[in-house]
Amino acid sequence: MFILGFLLVTFPGAYRFVANGRLRQPQSQVSQLASITDVKTLEDTPFRIDKKLLSDKVPTQPPLRIIVPSRKVNLSVVEAQVVSGYWELSETTASHGVGSANPGEIGNTVIFAHARNELFGPLRTIKKDEDIYVLTKDRWFRYTVIETKLVDPSQIEHIKSADTEQLTLFTCSGFLDTKRLIVHAKPLRP
Numbered sequence: 001m002f003i004l005g006f007l008l009v010t011f012p013g014a015y016r017f018v019a020n021g022r023l024r025q026p027q028s029q030v031s032q033l034a035s036i037t038d039v040k041t042l043e044d045t046p047f048r049i050d051k052k053l054l055s056d057k058v059p060t061q062p063p064l065r066i067i068v069p070s071r072k073v074n075l076s077v078v079e080a081q082v083v084s085g086y087w088e089l090s091e092t093t094a095s096h097g098v099g100s101a102n103p104g105e106i107g108n109t110v111i112f113a114h115a116r117n118e119l120f121g122p123l124r125t126i127k128k129d130e131d132i133y134v135l136t137k138d139r140w141f142r143y144t145v146i147e148t149k150l151v152d153p154s155q156i157e158h159i160k161s162a163d164t165e166q167l168t169l170f171t172c173s174g175f176l177d178t179k180r181l182i183v184h185a186k187p188l189r190p
Contacts, residue, residue, distance in 0.1 A: 060101075060102035060103065060104045060105040060136070061102055061103075061136040061137045061138060062077075062079055062096055062102050062136065063077040063096050063102070063103055063109065063111060063134045063135065063136055064076065064077055064135050064136060064137060065077055065134070065135040066094050066111055066132065066133070066134050066135075066169075067132070067133040067134075067135075068122070068123065068126065068130065068131075068132050068133075069131065069133070070126070070130045070131070071122035071123060071125070071126055071130075072122060073119075073120065073122050073123065075093055075094040075113065075119065076093045076094070077093060077094045077095065077096050077111060077134075078090050078093050078094075078095055078096070079095070079096055079098050080095035080096060080097050080098060080112075081098055082098060082099065087112070089112070089113075089114065090113070091114070093113070093119075094111050094112065094113040094119065094120065095111065095112055095113060096109070096110070096111050097110040097111075097112065097159070100159070100161070101161070101162075101165070102136070103134045103136055103141040103167070104136070104139075104141055104165070104187075105165065106162075106163070106164065106165050107161050107162055107165065107166075108159065108160065108161055108162040108166050108167075108168050109134070109165075109166070109167045109168070110159045110168050110170070111134070111167070111168075111169050112169065112170045112171060113171055114171065114172065115171045115172040115173060115177065115181070119171070120169065120171035120181075121171070123169060123171055123181060123183060124173060124181065126145060126148060126183055127145065127148075128145050128146065128147065128148070129144055129145060130144070130145045131143070131144055131145075131188070132144070132145065132167060132169070132183075132185050134167065141187060142187070142188045143167045143185035143186060143187055143188060144185055144186060144188050145183055145184070145185050146184050146185060146186050147183075147184045148181065148182065148183050148184075149181075149182050150173055150174060150179045150180070150181060150182075151179065151180050151182055152179065152180070153178075153179075153180055155180070158170070158180075158182045158184075164186075165186075165187050166184060166185065166186055166187075167184070167185040167186075167187070168182060168183065168184055168185075169182075169183040169185070170182050170183070
């Protein structure tokens with residue numbers, strides 16, 4: 001009982017000492033750290049800062065949704081893994097080809113779906129200068145159509161990597177789905 005009573009009497013004072021006293025950094029050190037505002041000053045600090053993490057560039061993320069307002073296309077997008085040399089094709093959503101670029105980065109972002117009316121079927125009538133929106137976890141990306149074309153399935157150069165940022169949509173088309181409809185789009189920045 002004596003020990004319990006002693007702890008109850010001394011605990012509030014000991015707690016205040018620890019919380020407000022010696023275990024906190026001196027105010028001068030806190031204000032010194034708060035005054036660090038540029039990378040040059042960071043080089044003189046006693047800890048290491050990775051300057052690459054200070055960039056304004058947001059890391060790219062895979063697409064989660066694609067919307068083509070003029071064609072009433074509004075689909076979730078799943079990652080399409082490569083199986084036996086081909087990207088998997090979802091039966092219910094659009095697919096983003098793993099290995100193609102993510103929205104916002106240099107390269108060709110490839111999104112594809114079946115040519116059904118509830119999927120990419122409405123793209124049959126898409127025209128140049130129509131807008132396409134792609135959503136990632138943190139942001140929207142806006143693209144505008146620059147060209148559409150029908151190609152043979154063997155013409156895979158339309159989905160290869162690119163030296164500039166671009167979006168490529170594709171779906172089946174033509175008599176008995178013997179062709180592929182390719183929609184190329186470029187990014188629009190505000």
